[in-house]
Amino acid sequence: MYLTVRDATKTYGSFTALDRVSIGIDQGEFVCLLGPSGCGKTTLLRLIAGLSDLDGGQILLEGAALSDLPARKRGFGIVFQSYSLFPNMTVAENIGYGLKIRGTHRSEVARRVSELLELVKLPQLADNFPGQLSGGQQQRIALARAIAVDPRVLLLDEPLSALDAKVRSELRDEIRHVQRSLGIPTLMVTHDQEEALALADKIICMNHGVVVQAGTPEHLYHRPRTRFVAEFMGISNLLTADAVRRAFPDLPARQPGGTEGNHVACIRPEQIGVTPAPDGNATVRNISFLGNLRRLEVDSAGGPLVVETHGSDACREGDRVMLRLAPDACTWVADDLARDPAEVRA
Structure with a gap:
């Protein structure tokens, strides 16, 4: 790994913000730290940046320890949520500031600023x-x-959260384009799973100061390991084994990867097929039109379900329907809500 964090620990009094967290970033990789507020993701970013001190563990860049290196000497680029531009400097002066204080020749600063303004489409x-x-x-x-300044690593601390939805979507695409074109290893903190799914090569999902699961966006979405990840990575139908059998009686019986009492089935809304049928075993309770899809709330024999369909839909509120589910659509996840989060580790 290009950047490695090993057993990073950070406490504030009796509160443990990070509990032996280990992550890695490869050259050119875009990694998102994803989790709810207070999960430790920004604390981890600040430790990597050198803005806070480790209580335990190591941070390595190309095998060299960074613990004793101050933030200004780590060679990292940081973008915060609050922009943090110098109000008394022009756009060009803001962009060129880091180069200027490094003693870069004026002509080279001007060339680099012009190049970057073209890159971000604001010349x-x-x-x-x-x-x-x-x-x-x-x-x-x-x-x-x-x-x-050609940073060795780019660190982004929720840079899009203060923007409205349309601008956020546009800038999200811009950030990914810039990162790919330059190949800068990037670590981004976000609580928005849509951002993480759209941007990341790898997502590191955190909760209560620990890494719960890490992997590609596709893997975390389709194969979550715990209830927490299943719920945080989008809309999920979480059913007991008995509820699955009642909601989908034609589904071949399959045992989860452990005892049924410790696991629930995660079924994504788009994986459920729905067909109007007077003798169906479910009823459409509510339909929400969301542009490119319709979200149905359905009362089934196994309990309430959320179903998503694309295009025109023959179903209406109050209709009886038949539900279908492919045999491999169930992912059995650890029912971790009653457990100490520190016990759930990647």
């Missing part, structure tokens, strides 16, 4: 001040400033 704003820019434009400039 016309070089002489503007931050106060004259929109939130999305300011965040683009903050990104350009962070990568101007």
